Amino acid sequence: MSQAGTDSATENSAGKGTLRVVQLYPRDMNIYGDWGNALVLQQRIRWHGYTPELLEYNVGDPFPDDVDIIVGGGGQDSGQLVIQDDLQARAGVLKDLAEDGAPMLVICGLYQLFGHFFKTRTGAVIPGIGILDVETHGTEERLIGNVKVATPEFGEVLGYENHSGQTTLGSGVRPLGSTPKGMGNNSSDGHEGARYRNIVASYLHGSLLPKNPAIADFLIRTAAERKYGSFVPGHPDDSYAELAREHAARRPR
Amino acid sequence: MLYFSVPLGKLVRRVSRLRGGGSALPGLVVEKIDPGFMRRTLSTLPHGVAVVSGTNGKTTTTKMVVELLESQGLKVFTNRTGSNFTRGVAAALLGEVDWRGRLDADVAVLELDEAHAVHFVNSVPPRYCLLLNVLRDQLDRFGEIDKTAQLLQHIAAKTTGTVVLNREDPRVARIAESLTGQDVKYFGLDDSLLSTFPNDDDMRTAPGSPAPAGLPEKPAADVVLRKVGADTAEFEYDGATVTTGMKLRGVYNIFNAAAALTLARSICGSGAATANHDALLEALSRVAPAFGRGESLTVDGQPLDLVLVKNPSGFRLGLKSFPAGGYATMIAINDNYADGRDMSWLWDVEFESLREGGVDQLTGSRAYDMALRLQYDDVPIGNVEPDITPALAAFIREAQGKPKRIFCTYTAMLAIRRELSKITTVEVVS
Numbered sequence: 001m002s003q004a005g006t007d008s009a010t011e012n013s014a015g016k017g018t019l020r021v022v023q024l025y026p027r028d029m030n031i032y033g034d035w036g037n038a039l040v041l042q043q044r045i046r047w048h049g050y051t052p053e054l055l056e057y058n059v060g061d062p063f064p065d066d067v068d069i070i071v072g073g074g075g076q077d078s079g080q081l082v083i084q085d086d087l088q089a090r091a092g093v094l095k096d097l098a099e100d101g102a103p104m105l106v107i108c109g110l111y112q113l114f115g116h117f118f119k120t121r122t123g124a125v126i127p128g129i130g131i132l133d134v135e136t137h138g139t140e141e142r143l144i145g146n147v148k149v150a151t152p153e154f155g156e157v158l159g160y161e162n163h164s165g166q167t168t169l170g171s172g173v174r175p176l177g178s179t180p181k182g183m184g185n186n187s188s189d190g191h192e193g194a195r196y197r198n199i200v201a202s203y204l205h206g207s208l209l210p211k212n213p214a215i216a217d218f219l220i221r222t223a224a225e226r227k228y229g230s231f232v233p234g235h236p237d238d239s240y241a242e243l244a245r246e247h248a249a250r251r252p253r
Numbered sequence: 254m255l256y257f258s259v260p261l262g263k264l265v266r267r268v269s270r271l272r273g274g275g276s277a278l279p280g281l282v283v284e285k286i287d288p289g290f291m292r293r294t295l296s297t298l299p300h301g302v303a304v305v306s307g308t309n310g311k312t313t314t315t316k317m318v319v320e321l322l323e324s325q326g327l328k329v330f331t332n333r334t335g336s337n338f339t340r341g342v343a344a345a346l347l348g349e350v351d352w353r354g355r356l357d358a359d360v361a362v363l364e365l366d367e368a369h370a371v372h373f374v375n376s377v378p379p380r381y382c383l384l385l386n387v388l389r390d391q392l393d394r395f396g397e398i399d400k401t402a403q404l405l406q407h408i409a410a411k412t413t414g415t416v417v418l419n420r421e422d423p424r425v426a427r428i429a430e431s432l433t434g435q436d437v438k439y440f441g442l443d444d445s446l447l448s449t450f451p452n453d454d455d456m457r458t459a460p461g462s463p464a465p466a467g468l469p470e471k472p473a474a475d476v477v478l479r480k481v482g483a484d485t486a487e488f489e490y491d492g493a494t495v496t497t498g499m500k501l502r503g504v505y506n507i508f509n510a511a512a513a514l515t516l517a518r519s520i521c522g523s524g525a526a527t528a529n530h531d532a533l534l535e536a537l538s539r540v541a542p543a544f545g546r547g548e549s550l551t552v553d554g555q556p557l558d559l560v561l562v563k564n565p566s567g568f569r570l571g572l573k574s575f576p577a578g579g580y581a582t583m584i585a586i587n588d589n590y591a592d593g594r595d596m597s598w599l600w601d602v603e604f605e606s607l608r609e610g611g612v613d614q615l616t617g618s619r620a621y622d623m624a625l626r627l628q629y630d631d632v633p634i635g636n637v638e639p640d641i642t643p644a645l646a647a648f649i650r651e652a653q654g655k656p657k658r659i660f661c662t663y664t665a666m667l668a669i670r671r672e673l674s675k676i677t678t679v680e681v682v683s
Contacts, residue, residue, distance in 0.1 A: 036600025036629075043629050076399055146594060160595040205597040210625050240628050240637075244621035247639065248596075251588060251618065 016232060018051040019223050020064070024072035027058045028082045029109050032162065034073025036207025037105060037216075041069060044216050048234040050224065059086040063093055067102060068223040070094070074108030074163075074205070080118070084126055087113055091129035098131045103198040103222040105215070107208060111194070111201040112136040112165050121164075132194050132201055133172030134185075136165045145253040147182030147204055149192045154214040157192075158248050159204025167203075169194055176202055181253060198222045211248060213241050291343055292377045294350060300327065300360035300520055302377060306370045306408055307385025307425070308401070309567050310509040313501070314385060315364040317513035317540045322360060324536035325521045325529060330358035342373065360520060367404040374411035382408050383417040383516040385509065387424040388566045398424070406431055415519040417512065420474050421447065429472075440515040441474030442508060446481065475518060478511040488514065498538040502549075503574035510537060552649060552677050558658040561666055563592065565601035571660055572606050581652030582607060583614040585641060585665035586623045592662040596622045604630040611635065613652055616644035617665045641668045649676075 023038045038054060045052035055064050059082065075083075098104060112118045115134035118126040128136075142164045149157040157177060166186035169175060175185070176193025184192025184203060193202035200215055202208060209216040213236070224231035295302050305315045319329045332345040342363055350356050365373055374382075387402045402424040409416045409428050412435055419425040420439035429437045479494060480487035486499045486507045501507055514537065550557045560575060562568040588594050596619055604627055611633035615623050620639045627634055635651075638644035648657065661669055 032595060033597030033600030036597070036626075039600070039629055078399055160597060162595065205595060207597055207600045210600070210629065211622070237628075240621055240625040243637075244619075244625045247619065247621050251594070 016048070016050045016224075017228055018053055019045050019068045019220065019227070020053045020055065020066055021045070021069045021071060022055045022057050022064055022067050024057055024070060024106075024110060025059065025075075025079075025083050025087075026056050026073070028079040029075035030073045031075055031079075032073075032108075032160075032205035033207040034107060034205070037071050037073070037107065037209045040207070040209040040213075040216050041071060041219065044213065044236055045220055047236040048217075048220060048224075049232065050220075059083055063090060067097060068227055069219050070097065070102060070104040070106075071219075072104075072106045072110035072114075074110070076109075077120070080109055080113065080126060084113070087129060088127065091131075094129060095131050098197055098199055101198050101222070101226055103219040103226075104200070105209070105219060106199065106201045107205065108163055108203050111203065112167060114199070114201060115167065116170075118165060132196055132199065133170035134167050134194055134201075135170070136167040139164055139166050141166075141187060143183040143187060143203075145182055146248070146251055147184060147192060148180050148249060149177040149182075149184065149204070150180055151177030153195070154212060154218065156245075156249070157202075157204065157208075157212050157215065158245055159202070159206035159208050159212070161192075161203045162205065163203055167194075172196065173201075176200065206248075211241055211244050213238050290354070291346060294346055294354060294356050295361055295377050297356065298330070298358055298360055301380030301414070302361045302363065303381035303383065303516060303520060304370055304374065304379040304408060304412075305362065305364050305383045305385070305516070306367050306405060307383075307419075308367070308388040308564065310385050310505065310512075311364045311366075313506055314383065314509040314513050315362055317510055317537070318362045318383070318516050320536050320540050321513055321517035321533055322362065322520060324532040325517075327359040327521065328357065330356055330361040332363050367401055367408075370408050371404050374408050378411045378413050379408075380412070380414040381417065381516060381519055382412040382415075383512055384409060384419065384425050384428065385512060386419055386422045388564055402428075409435065417475075417515050417519060419512065420472060426472075436519075438515055438519055439472055439474040440508075440511040441471070441477045442511075443477060443479045446478065446504060446508075474515075476511045476515045478508050481507050486510065490514070490518070495534060497534050500539060500541050503570070505570045505574065510540070513537075513540075550673060550677055552657065552673070553653060555654065556656045557649075557673075557677075558656075559666060559669065560658060560660045561663065562660050563663055565598045568598075568602040568660065572602070572604070575658060577607050577610045577658075579656060580610070580658045581613045581648070581655045582610065583616065583644070583648045583657070583659045584612055584623050585644070585659060585661035585669060586615075586617040586619040587662045587665040587668075588617075588619045589664045592664050599623060599626045602626075604632050607632045614638070614644055614648040616641050617662065620644075641665060642672055645669060645672050 021038065021041050042052040042054050057063060106114050113128045114132045115128045115136055116130050117128050118136045119138060121138040121140065144162045147159050147161050151157050161182055168186060173194040173196045175191035176195055178190050179192045221231040305311055305318065315331060319331045322329050330349055332342050346356065384405045387398060387405060405425065406428045409432055415436045415438060416432060417438050417440065418428055420441040475490060477489045478486065479489050481504050484499055485496055487494055487496045488511060499507060501510060517533065558575060560571045562571050588596060599622060608631055612627060613635040615634060615637045616639060618639060620637050624634055624637050636647060638647065659669060
């Protein structure tokens, strides 16, 4: 049996330094395998020869210092209600990190709340923290299925969407890519996700990072460069990721 | 119209059987031409209708309830074919009624998928319902877990007699608070077993909404599972503890036995009112798992276990209930509609328990997604072959002389059973 992924990179891990990953609200905003994104960051940081440190930030916790990567997931409507006050209280520190170039991955529910607001179907407005120039409106229509995104930065991105909030982008952000398969941000404009500074925002589960290691490595590289001035990559074995991508790309919507 | 619907439906059923077709068409036909058929037929049953719903364990639990009631001499109508949609019930009814539409049964026990159960109870309010759990299953079908809980609540609200609830699942237990007219009974688990029974809210990845608080005070349960031995279980009810033999394996299956016992006691009376207490226990000890639910076959003189996994909690329970030691392991992951298309759920399961022995064979349309998942948990991988037929052959060949275990999604299990039926005795369900 082969044990892929754990290549020689682990041998010299001592030298390259630590990268601290903070998972936002894993207790309340964590659905459809969002843990997979945190696990992939943790393992790939190791495979690139750095030392990962994975921290959880939940409602009411003290906010950690020296954050290198932020990762946040989706939630049900009830999860969004639980975190909204705490998120507002942390808006300043998150905004400073974002403007300072800290890499962040926000999926689904936290993508929405990183925007200006989420207006529910019943007309209630949940304020966001406005880091991303986007707004989201709850709809009766649920966008569900496999998605293929053509992106300028990461090549073809594959994942699975499941959301009824529809997001429109303002001029302050650019889309992650266009959607030859699936819907993405909304059912009309053919775009998925948002990019702003080093933030990658997306609706895609799957989980996103395992089958899209290019995005994982972008977050890790950016974090290493921001902290240490340069990034010395290792050589993770992505042969299963490649095959999983090939097979996933052929599956029906 | 009424006079023709049953003979016509039965005719369609015969024709579609001859053509080797599915079970739903005749149900669809009779539903269209005679929408009152189901309600009319089922309302004549002296003990009424019992609906079993929830995410996990419906099939095994329904089978147990049926066998428990039969041990009491009741004639039970059930939807045995696993067609747990309303149309499947109509189709099953057509197979059982006589040409004039009369059903010779005392009670109906029906397994219904959550969403279809809502549709069903709107046209046929049940006298009893048994609600097992709300777990992350095919969220891509139902949307969100809180919505699934609402579906179950609706089933309870439409129930006219007794509602049986899982005391240990906060989302299910809390349904009691919204009920006014119904009699509520619980089945429960001994505190010492709670830890072996993870729910979604204990997962590293909670289901999104915060776990609702359980009921302020744990209500008394009609039946409590106290202990699980190698092939025995200890239940407490009517103030006494009874130990019985168990063919079922896995704590979660045996917990469902407590659920089935509670419903059976509601239907045929508890305590001194129970017609035949010994027969009830005897039936319980003889219940075999429903197909694919921890079922053990024999291949090359060695046991081959089939463990159905269809959601993260089911997979975690499967890994916990069936330790890997000494077994060759295969995992078969399909992403057809009935399996759920979203692969995210694999990332909510921890596979460390397979690290030591590794996984010998991966297969299914998403075999490489599974391989990728195992890679990130540092689990060694043998072969990966998406095509199930050669993968199964290779697994059996290379693991010769070893007991084997296959974790599989629903449609992968159907394919594996078809293949296995060529070399061993196995009930093929289509």
